[in-house]
Amino acid sequence: MHFPWKEEYEMGISVIDKQHKYFVSLINEIYDAILAGQTDKKLKEILSKLIDYAKEHFDTEEKYFDKFHYEGSDEHKAKHKELKKSVLDFQKRLKEDKVIVSFNLVNFLEDWLGEHLKDMDFKYKDCFKQNGL
Numbered sequence: 001m002h003f004p005w006k007e008e009y010e011m012g013i014s015v016i017d018k019q020h021k022y023f024v025s026l027i028n029e030i031y032d033a034i035l036a037g038q039t040d041k042k043l044k045e046i047l048s049k050l051i052d053y054a055k056e057h058f059d060t061e062e063k064y065f066d067k068f069h070y071e072g073s074d075e076h077k078a079k080h081k082e083l084k085k086s087v088l089d090f091q092k093r094l095k096e097d098k099v100i101v102s103f104n105l106v107n108f109l110e111d112w113l114g115e116h117l118k119d120m121d122f123k124y125k126d127c128f129k130q131n132g133l
């Protein structure tokens, strides 16, 4: 596994931890697909799966932000929006050079997820827990 799940990512909120773990597994899936020299079609499929899943995960977090009147909501939603935009840009650029763009994307996603977890997601941890998650 290229990008291992780390204990420090664990927030103790099972619905969120489960989604983050799946997110990490999708990043690994893209990496493996590149290494295995998978076809463009396959790579695009996995990438769309990841984009759909990112959306689903962000929707979950944002649903709770609204429900719990989380104070950091706007800032956090803006970060999600940025990521969606970046990934869509990568998706467009895939046509240029599949392998280089894909590797860049995997590195970008790893950095982004690790940072986002630490800098943004952990901030809502107490709020979510206080509200019963």
Ligand SMILES: [Fe+2]
Pocket (backbone or CB within 6 Å): 020, 057, 061, 121
């Ligand atoms: Fe998250």
Ligand SMILES: [Fe+2]
Pocket (backbone or CB within 6 Å): 061, 076, 080, 116, 120, 121
């Ligand atoms: Fe988030």
